[in-house]
Amino acid sequence: MSVLVGKGTRLIVQGITGREGSFHARGCADYGTKVVGGVTPGKGGMTFEGWPVFNTVEEAVRETGANATVIFVPPPAAADGILEAAASGIPLIVCITEGIPVLDMVRVWEVVKNSSSRLIGPNCPGVISPGKAKIGIMPGLIHKEGSVGIISRSGTLTYEAVYQLSERGIGQSTAIGIGGDPIVGTTHVDALKLLNEDPDTEAIVMIGEIGGTNEEAAAAYIREHVKKPVVGFIAGQTAPPGRRMGHAGAIISGGEGTAQSKMEAMRAAGIHVAVSPAEIGATMQRVMGK
Amino acid sequence: MKIHEYQGKEILRNFGVAVPEGEMATTLEQAYTAADQLFSSGHKVVVVKAQIHAGGRGKGGGVKLVKTLEEAAAASKAILGMQLVTHQTGPHGQRVRRLLIEAGSEIDRELYLGLVVDRASGQVVFMASPAGGMEIEDVAHETPEKIYKEYVDPRTGFQPFQARKLAFKLGLEPSQIGEAVKCMMGMYRAFIDSDCTLMEINPFISTKDHKLLALDCKMNFDDNAMFRHKLLRELRDISEEDPLEVEASKYALNYIKLEGSIACMVNGAGLAMATMDIIKYAGGAPANFLDVGGGASQEQIENAFGILLSDSNVKAIFINIFGGILRVDVLAQGVVNAAKNLKVSLPIVLRLEGTNVEEGRKILAESGLNFQVGATMKEAADLVVAAAKSALRRDD
Numbered sequence: 001m002s003v004l005v006g007k008g009t010r011l012i013v014q015g016i017t018g019r020e021g022s023f024h025a026r027g028c029a030d031y032g033t034k035v036v037g038g039v040t041p042g043k044g045g046m047t048f049e050g051w052p053v054f055n056t057v058e059e060a061v062r063e064t065g066a067n068a069t070v071i072f073v074p075p076p077a078a079a080d081g082i083l084e085a086a087a088s089g090i091p092l093i094v095c096i097t098e099g100i101p102v103l104d105m106v107r108v109w110e111v112v113k114n115s116s117s118r119l120i121g122p123n124c125p126g127v128i129s130p131g132k133a134k135i136g137i138m139p140g141l142i143h144k145e146g147s148v149g150i151i152s153r154s155g156t157l158t159y160e161a162v163y164q165l166s167e168r169g170i171g172q173s174t175a176i177g178i179g180g181d182p183i184v185g186t187t188h189v190d191a192l193k194l195l196n197e198d199p200d201t202e203a204i205v206m207i208g209e210i211g212g213t214n215e216e217a218a219a220a221y222i223r224e225h226v227k228k229p230v231v232g233f234i235a236g237q238t239a240p241p242g243r244r245m246g247h248a249g250a251i252i253s254g255g256e257g258t259a260q261s262k263m264e265a266m267r268a269a270g271i272h273v274a275v276s277p278a279e280i281g282a283t284m285q286r287v288m289g290k
Numbered sequence: 291m292k293i294h295e296y297q298g299k300e301i302l303r304n305f306g307v308a309v310p311e312g313e314m315a316t317t318l319e320q321a322y323t324a325a326d327q328l329f330s331s332g333h334k335v336v337v338v339k340a341q342i343h344a345g346g347r348g349k350g351g352g353v354k355l356v357k358t359l360e361e362a363a364a365a366s367k368a369i370l371g372m373q374l375v376t377h378q379t380g381p382h383g384q385r386v387r388r389l390l391i392e393a394g395s396e397i398d399r400e401l402y403l404g405l406v407v408d409r410a411s412g413q414v415v416f417m418a419s420p421a422g423g424m425e426i427e428d429v430a431h432e433t434p435e436k437i438y439k440e441y442v443d444p445r446t447g448f449q450p451f452q453a454r455k456l457a458f459k460l461g462l463e464p465s466q467i468g469e470a471v472k473c474m475m476g477m478y479r480a481f482i483d484s485d486c487t488l489m490e491i492n493p494f495i496s497t498k499d500h501k502l503l504a505l506d507c508k509m510n511f512d513d514n515a516m517f518r519h520k521l522l523r524e525l526r527d528i529s530e531e532d533p534l535e536v537e538a539s540k541y542a543l544n545y546i547k548l549e550g551s552i553a554c555m556v557n558g559a560g561l562a563m564a565t566m567d568i569i570k571y572a573g574g575a576p577a578n579f580l581d582v583g584g585g586a587s588q589e590q591i592e593n594a595f596g597i598l599l600s601d602s603n604v605k606a607i608f609i610n611i612f613g614g615i616l617r618v619d620v621l622a623q624g625v626v627n628a629a630k631n632l633k634v635s636l637p638i639v640l641r642l643e644g645t646n647v648e649e650g651r652k653i654l655a656e657s658g659l660n661f662q663v664g665a666t667m668k669e670a671a672d673l674v675v676a677a678a679k680s681a682l683r684r685d686d
Contacts, residue, residue: 075514075517076517076518099514100514101485101512101514101515101518102407102487102512102514102515103407103414103482103485103512103515104515105412106407106412106413106414106444107444109412109444110412110413110443110444110445113412125614137614138614139613139614139644139645141645142643142644152560153560154558154559154560154561155558155560155614156556156557156558156560156561156612156614157558157560157561157563157564158560159561159612159614159643159644160561160564160612160643160667163612163643163644180559180560182407182409183407183409183412207560209559209560209563210563211409212409212410213409213410214409214410217410233564235560235561235563235564235567236563236566236567237567237570238563238566238567238569238570238576239563239566239579240546240548242378243546243579244513245546245559245562245563245579246544246558246559246560246562246563246579246581247559247560248512248513248514249409250559250560250563254426254427254430255427255431275571276567276568276571276668277561277564277565277567277568277667278568278666278667278668278671
């Protein structure tokens with residue numbers, strides 16, 4: 001079993017005829033994900049690389065039986081894309097788009113949290129269950145089937161952690177990229193709950209970064225509820241306050257969101273903290289006794 | 291994006307928030323005329339305020355109260371053109387290019403009003419505190435009970451009853467409540483209309499004759515939303531920003547200048563931060579944060595190189611790329627081209643992994659250029675720190 005994505009996933013791609021959408025639709029399908037169609041308003045009825053294209057998400061879901069959607073819509077229209085997906089009742093929405101205005105996400109979140117859909121992202125690499133399926137933009141090749149779950153706000157840093165694990169023969173159950181924006185649909189705590197309840201996940205890597213208090217909340221959750229070993233890393237230990245480090249969410253403000261406070265909270269919760277990003281794989285290897 | 295106090299007050303005024311009478315001046319003549327007008331219209335006190343994109347201006351000597359036109363001229367002369375150092379500018383300070391000449395007020399109480407997007411709830415939160423005039427972070431730390439909050443339901447927006455609640459908690463006089471509500475509703479509308487991420491009025495004052503006024507104003511805008519705000523974009527003052535960061539933004543590169551000697555080029559914000567961290571652990575100091583993004587072209591790589599090399603503190607370059615969407619061979623070709631075109635003489639250490647990594651390594655090996663390649667992130671960090679240190683020793 002895996003969480004969020006697996007052999008039963010039936011995926012549609014919002015923005016399938018765009019540059020990013022078409023490239024990654026192909027990437028997901030090549031990895032083994034069952035891609036069943038796409039949505040591009042105005043191009044409904046055509047076939048794109050063998051996939052049926054629909055004008056609306058509602059129609060695509062009805063016609064294909066899709067249970068997941070991945071969004072590659074440009075930032076000005078992405079919030080609308082998420083709302084359209086949520087209105088269709090589709091269980092899983094993965095939004096890759098980077099650069100959505102935060103006040104758009106305030107409105108979107110109010111709707112999504114009261115809907116039957118789970119949102120991953122935005123501004124995230126997506127979700128992968130190695131050997132089964134992926135919804136997102138991560139390079140499938142570096143992954144290896146196994147039992148370590150990964151949660152991260154960042155794309156390439158997740159790849160880095162995956163690579164370090166795979167190199168040591170440690171496979172992954174599911175890697176969840178939750179996204180680097182201030183408001184995301186699935187937080188560290190939400191993702192932890194999923195991996196904690198997943199019988200195929202034996203250990204967890206949690207990668208955080210400066211900004212907000214999400215990682216502190218996750219540490220508190222781990223302390224109370226998680227018996228599986230957890231390895232943690234926080235990026236931005238040397239970042240100056242008040243500057244947005246690429247991700248809209250990665251900013252130390254008002255003395256809150258420092259790497260220091262996050263690492264302390266993680267240690268206090270019994271998490272094995274890798275101080276250097278090069279030590280994530282080795283730390284997990286030690287913790288798992290492999 | 292940030293703007294100046296005088297620009298923020300102009301926005302607030304348009305949304306019905308009371309602000310002191312005043313004018314912006316870029317020359318001493320303009321400052322003199324503005325002060326003259328204020329004194330002539332009956333104001334006893336005028337404030338000369340430095341306009342830079344940083345807080346703490348008063349403590350740094352950038353704000354002066356004057357009672358005569360002569361004093362106003364002298365204060366303007368002292369402040370305009372000065373290198374103003376505050377806790378937010380760094381040790382070199384920021385050159386003052388603009389002044390705000392404003393009517394002084396007789397302050398009875400200093401309050402705080404602020405709006406921010408709260409990440410935990412995913413909502414906008416309106417904050418008010420009777421402890422105005424202080425850093426709100428200090429208030430939050432020492433006396434958190436003195437900060438009152440109202441969370442805004444996105445379906446209805448901020449409501450007058452919420453503004454009233456805050457106004458009464460601040461202990462305002464019954465006769466002031468109506469005006470306070472008007473100011474707060476105006477602030478909220480300005481916040482939403484301008485796609486702010488932060489808005490603070492500190493202090494928001496009650497004068498001795500019970501008037502309410504926004505004495506200072508700080509507004510930060512959401513860079514991701516500026517595509518829909520043509521007028522706000524025109525308020526950007528690039529002379530307040532680092533020239534290299536301005537240059538980088540032209541090429542859509544995510545660059546932040548830092549103080550160290552090792553330039554970094556990385557794809558992805560998280561890995562870029564982690565790369566800065568590992569340089570520190572290897573005993574070096576990063577010269578910058580640079581995320582070239584997920585799909586950088588060869589041209590982008592060359593532009594990025596140009597920016598890294600313009601920083602004279604840089605002694606060595608660390609390229610750490612995990613190819614996902616960005617193919618390693620594309621990156622390698624871009625690096626080789628840039629190094630040749632720009633005649634790079636600084637040591638370059640690369641660490642490459644991911645899509646098409648073998649082709650990428652081959653391009654580097656066959657380039658005839660002197661690149662060092664680290665097998666792991668740690669090894670590469672050690673190599674680049676050693677290279678930067680030996681370059682620094684040579685300079686000494």
